[in-house]
Amino acid sequence: MDKPLRIAIAGLGTVGTGVIRLLETNRDLLTARAGREIEVTAVSARDRNRNRGVDLSRYAWEDDMTALAAREDVDLVVELVGGSDGPALALARASLGAGKHFVTANKAMIAHHGIALAKTAEAHEAALKFEAAVAGGIPVVKGLREGTSANALERIYGILNGTCNYILSKMEDTGADFGEILAEAQAKGFAEADPTFDIQGIDAAHKLAILAAIGFGARIDFDAVRTTGITQVKAADIAQADALGFVIRLIAMADTETGEDGRTRLLQRVRPCLVPKDHPLASVDGPTNAVVAEGNFSGRLLFQGAGAGDGPTASAVVADIIDIAREEIGAPFSIPVAGLEPMPPVEPGHRMERTYLRFTVTDRPGVLAEITAAMRDAGVSIESLIQKGRADDGGEVLVAMVTHEGPERCIKEALDLLDGSESLTDAPLVLPILRD
Numbered sequence: 001m002d003k004p005l006r007i008a009i010a011g012l013g014t015v016g017t018g019v020i021r022l023l024e025t026n027r028d029l030l031t032a033r034a035g036r037e038i039e040v041t042a043v044s045a046r047d048r049n050r051n052r053g054v055d056l057s058r059y060a061w062e063d064d065m066t067a068l069a070a071r072e073d074v075d076l077v078v079e080l081v082g083g084s085d086g087p088a089l090a091l092a093r094a095s096l097g098a099g100k101h102f103v104t105a106n107k108a109m110i111a112h113h114g115i116a117l118a119k120t121a122e123a124h125e126a127a128l129k130f131e132a133a134v135a136g137g138i139p140v141v142k143g144l145r146e147g148t149s150a151n152a153l154e155r156i157y158g159i160l161n162g163t164c165n166y167i168l169s170k171m172e173d174t175g176a177d178f179g180e181i182l183a184e185a186q187a188k189g190f191a192e193a194d195p196t197f198d199i200q201g202i203d204a205a206h207k208l209a210i211l212a213a214i215g216f217g218a219r220i221d222f223d224a225v226r227t228t229g230i231t232q233v234k235a236a237d238i239a240q241a242d243a244l245g246f247v248i249r250l251i252a253m254a255d256t257e258t259g260e261d262g263r264t265r266l267l268q269r270v271r272p273c274l275v276p277k278d279h280p281l282a283s284v285d286g287p288t289n290a291v292v293a294e295g296n297f298s299g300r301l302l303f304q305g306a307g308a309g310d311g312p313t314a315s316a317v318v319a320d321i322i323d324i325a326r327e328e329i330g331a332p333f334s335i336p337v338a339g340l341e342p343m344p345p346v347e348p349g350h351r352m353e354r355t356y357l358r359f360t361v362t363d364r365p366g367v368l369a370e371i372t373a374a375m376r377d378a379g380v381s382i383e384s385l386i387q388k389g390r391a392d393d394g395g396e397v398l399v400a401m402v403t404h405e406g407p408e409r410c411i412k413e414a415l416d417l418l419d420g421s422e423s424l425t426d427a428p429l430v431l432p433i434l435r436d
């Protein structure tokens, strides 16, 4: 048998502790699968004395995690700290620069610095792997890099944030308040250290940018992801969507089109959408994630499973470690960095969509006429319209509508016409309807 693969782990929180537990529990099986032992030699985290429920006494401890990269007894560094910059990035640069393999669950860092890190990895013939960074335990990075590699992909889309999905599906089941459920998601270890990354859609955007790079051979362009989170979604919208035959899910989607200049353009967006109840993504509940990839020969592929949590995320981290133990290095984004194409973003106004719109308005005569006139003037055709009762005190009521399919820019024009209207007491909510 080959020499052991010696690894160091930085970050011993939810995921880091999960990795240690998995390496201990499945030791024999991992040795057989990897073809050699996987041996933890050193670890680093903020607090040495915290009780994590795992025995760290056999491993060397480094207070400064960057020191892991310089250790002679380390072949591979695993980063489970988080943060796009700061110590995680310093560790990545130091490790790859020293020719050590590097495994991370850090989507923020890969979305911002993945290309530069992949270049360093290539230059030093080291592996850079990040299966856990996208959709936790689901092998979707591998699925796109290897499983769909024979296809031109038409669309990649799905549910990429477990916290938002947990919140939306729990709101659906219990009618409970947003904040209460977010606290539960935090307690269960799904949420990011700063949960605004989850609820504002930024975490899903990080993951989408990574998948788009792999799936479409694009240079990662995180700044081009058009991102809307779930904070504006109310329990009333969920009930309304239900009555219309939909659920609400935060959907991340990327596809391409050819611009007038002949260049391939990339559209990446994260936004809450109405999902028809008979669509496979509608039954994805709780912290589960799901990714759909549509290949020109494979047809629609659905990857589904736990997108967050210690066990599933550790499973993805250790799968990457096994690949490296087997010397399956590969290009981080499927093809060498020089081959990744810079793809300018699509301006999506011409895209055709059916849309759900919700207005919170003052309950007085003429309000409905004002809204429908704006729709008419902008060329938006209304498929159905619901006004939710009368407010007893003449206060606020909810007006919801579903439009026929039309160009996205018409919705924007209608909202611009209503901008500043004294009838509207809250910003309108616009939710596209996911097409099959």
Ligand SMILES: NC(=O)C1=CN([C@@H]2O[C@H](COP(=O)(O)OP(=O)(O)OC[C@H]3O[C@@H](n4cnc5c(N)ncnc54)[C@H](O)[C@@H]3O)[C@@H](O)[C@H]2O)C=CC1
Residues within 6 Å of the ligand: 010, 011, 012, 013, 014, 015, 016, 044, 045, 046, 047, 065, 079, 080, 081, 082, 083, 087, 105, 106, 107, 132, 133, 136, 189, 190, 191, 192, 193, 307, 308, 309, 310, 313
């Ligand atoms: N929790 C989850 O379900 C998932 C997390 N991830 C990613 O995995 C990474 C780790 O996440 P968690 O384990 O949830 O985080 P966590 O907050 O539970 O653990 C982070 C660890 O890093 C250490 N750390 C943080 N800042 C440090 C610093 N400046 N210096 C030294 N040590 C420091 C902490 O002491 C702790 O041990 C993040 O990149 C996260 O986005 C990815 C997929 C799922």
Ligand SMILES: N[C@@H](CC=O)C(=O)O
Residues within 6 Å of the ligand: 133, 135, 136, 160, 161, 162, 163, 164, 190, 191, 192, 198, 203, 307, 308, 309
């Ligand atoms: N905060 C993330 C954790 C996994 O990536 C999520 O909720 O999906």
Ligand code: NA
Residues within 6 Å of the ligand: 131, 132, 133, 134, 135, 136, 137, 138, 139, 140, 141, 316
């Ligand atoms: Na994954």
